[in-house]
Amino acid sequence: MASEPFFSKPVVPSEQGTSQPKIEGPEAQLSASSGVVSHMSSLAVERDVLGMGAMAGLNGEAAGPGSDAEVMLRVKAGDDGAFDYLVQKYRRAMVSFMYRTAHSSAIAEDLAQEVFLRVYRSRETYEASAKFTTWLYRIATNLAVNYTRDTRHERPENTVSLDEPDENSGQTPDVADGTPTAEEAILQRERLAAIRQRVQALPERQRLAVLMHKYQHMDYRQIAEVLKLSESATKSLLFRAYETLRVQLKEFL
Amino acid sequence: MNCNEIRERMPDLVLGMDAATPELHQHLQTCRECAARMAEVRQTMVLLDEWAAPEPSPYFDVRLRARLREEAASAPAGWMQWFRKPALAVSLAVLMVASVTFFRGGNDGRSGNVPEVLAIAEPGSAVGDLQNLDKNHELLYSDFDVLDELQVQPEVNQNP
Numbered sequence A: 001m002a003s004e005p006f007f008s009k010p011v012v013p014s015e016q017g018t019s020q021p022k023i024e025g026p027e028a029q030l031s032a033s034s035g036v037v038s039h040m041s042s043l044a045v046e047r048d049v050l051g052m053g054a055m056a057g058l059n060g061e062a063a064g065p066g067s068d069a070e071v072m073l074r075v076k077a078g079d080d081g082a083f084d085y086l087v088q089k090y091r092r093a094m095v096s097f098m099y100r101t102a103h104s105s106a107i108a109e110d111l112a113q114e115v116f117l118r119v120y121r122s123r124e125t126y127e128a129s130a131k132f133t134t135w136l137y138r139i140a141t142n143l144a145v146n147y148t149r150d151t152r153h154e155r156p157e158n159t160v161s162l163d164e165p166d167e168n169s170g171q172t173p174d175v176a177d178g179t180p181t182a183e184e185a186i187l188q189r190e191r192l193a194a195i196r197q198r199v200q201a202l203p204e205r206q207r208l209a210v211l212m213h214k215y216q217h218m219d220y221r222q223i224a225e226v227l228k229l230s231e232s233a234t235k236s237l238l239f240r241a242y243e244t245l246r247v248q249l250k251e252f253l
Numbered sequence B: 001m002n003c004n005e006i007r008e009r010m011p012d013l014v015l016g017m018d019a020a021t022p023e024l025h026q027h028l029q030t031c032r033e034c035a036a037r038m039a040e041v042r043q044t045m046v047l048l049d050e051w052a053a054p055e056p057s058p059y060f061d062v063r064l065r066a067r068l069r070e071e072a073a074s075a076p077a078g079w080m081q082w083f084r085k086p087a088l089a090v091s092l093a094v095l096m097v098a099s100v101t102f103f104r105g106g107n108d109g110r111s112g113n114v115p116e117v118l119a120i121a122e123p124g125s126a127v128g129d130l131q132n133l134d135k136n137h138e139l140l141y142s143d144f145d146v147l148d149e150l151q152v153q154p155e156v157n158q159n160p
């Protein structure tokens, strides 16, 4: 085990040229993730669907040069700087993924850190047989599943709407939107509570699939790999999940 | 292309992960139900966007670094963690009992004792498990098993 502090050196993973050393905003990842979103159809929402910048699933195919799998192989070989690179690249995605599971930013950070700890612990047995992100999200979904099970009794559905109005980056969403009236703020909070509640009430795999598809912008194929399902099963899983959400959230549409 | 096929594609179409074909456009222009559904799916996605997640805090890296160090520091004593696995704890306990018995047996001077004790230590589980642990896989395996269990559940059919 290397004794140097982690994160000490600025890291550039090999001589790739394609992947970004650091993901600061959605744009960086968008450009790095070729193709998949290049043909926004005319039907696509105008909204910034990539706003979370969590396009984590879309690059780093197999173990090619500059891929994340290749970076992970360097971690395996003892390069802690390479590990730092992966942390910087995916911590945002992991925190947001865990936030929508744990629903508290402190717990989300803990869980996200646990993901990286597991990545690091498992480095010696890492095989680049799958995309790095598939492996990463498997670890994350396992943790999310365990967390949900362990805390199920602590989170009765009707408490969900009452907590942490200012959980997002320390400021209330209300403030960010200018100065909504009190009623607007209440409605907004109700909407948000309903969204959380409905998503979190989905059957486990549907919920995980929605988190990865809607919020991490992963495609069917990759979600299927993470969940060890067929692509068509994943597709129908997501279809049913979105149907449920559409129907249950209808009053807010 | 029928209505169901199109509806299955709507989430991806709305999220920009699928491209609309002319055929699909045409269907939406002629099929009211699908057009209405499409609008709802789009609105649902927009609504779901309201659930924003926070950025990692400034302490994220610091905390992670600390946890990594902590773990590195406690690595020599890492074998203690094996006791968290019940099967292993039992295996190791058997091994220890066997060892004690072995030494006692040795002091006894009764030669017949030795093979018997070896047979107890033999079951191999302790050694086998230790070897497995060398591969450092166990952290993931236990969790994957949990996920695998999930997939057996017929949850797929729960939502009509």
Ligand SMILES: [Zn+2]
Binding pocket: B002, B003, B006, B027, B031, B032, B033, B034, B035
């Ligand atoms: Zn139709």
